[in-house]
Amino acid sequence: MKGGEGGCCLKNGGSCCSKSGRTPEVVIIGNGSNILVLDGGFDGVIIKLGDEFTKIEQDGEQITAGAAALLSTVSKEAAQMGLAGMEFAGGIPGSLGGAVYMNAGAYGGEMKDVVKSVKAISRDGMREYLAYASELAFAYRHSIFAENGDIVTEVTLDLKSGDKAEIERRMKELSEKRNTKQPLRYPSAGSFFKRPEGHFAGALIEEAGLKGLSVGGAQVSELHAGFIVNTGGATSSDIISLMKLVQNTVRDKSGIELVPEVRIIGRD
């Protein structure tokens, strides 16, 4: 963890000092792939785990890794070790900590299927603890860390011995699928909205006739309507205006409320 005002928070039991005298908002950032910062910036404290939190170690069928390790790296290393279970995560551009927070998932797999336990630090920096998967309130794109704001520092994954060539084949197959189905040539935060129960956000948006709709440089992807992409020079305000337009139109047409999966921080 780097110092700054975040360091002050952790050392002083969460009583953060800011120039304005206000208690600043504290946000933990992983790889930043699912965070949108509003155009007015963020004047709180950002905590980002440093390189010490990227170690990956194997113990039989378990891997223990620092929360800043990238999912792509952990998945590749698991494959190298002949351990199956992380293939689904190879193309998700996040860190292990961010993936636990989000209960990230793809192609039928979710973090909740592979996490055995995590080490975390309480939001006020006063307590380091170990928690097992059953205590983490995992649900669709949700974990207890979205409720308590604690910091995941280390994750232990329970994987299964498998055939290395078969694991690598599956990862390649999923990567090709991702490359053809997702608009990866433009910056985005992935699927912008959570999947409403019983529906797919992308399908609802497409059915509402919104594929390709633009506000400034922000566009509902032509390739996958669940993505809002930056086709060039999009401001956060373009993205938020487009998000609201999509939410209002889908609500009018289908009665379904789309909720952002992306975490929005900062001020206009």
Ligand SMILES: Cc1cc2nc3c(=O)[nH]c(=O)nc-3n(C[C@H](O)[C@H](O)[C@H](O)COP(=O)(O)OP(=O)(O)OC[C@H]3O[C@@H](n4cnc5c(N)ncnc54)[C@H](O)[C@@H]3O)c2cc1C
């Ligand atoms: C092209 C693209 C494709 C994507 N595909 C998928 C997909 O298939 N499936 C999927 O689920 N997601 C997908 N995503 C979204 C995103 O990559 C994942 O949710 C990822 O797990 C977020 O990890 P991150 O490290 O980038 O988190 P960040 O974006 O940095 O943070 C996300 C949230 O996690 C919290 N957080 C981060 N690190 C920690 C920590 N150590 N402790 C506690 N809280 C923490 C943050 O405070 C924030 O609330 C995609 C995104 C993109 C851009």
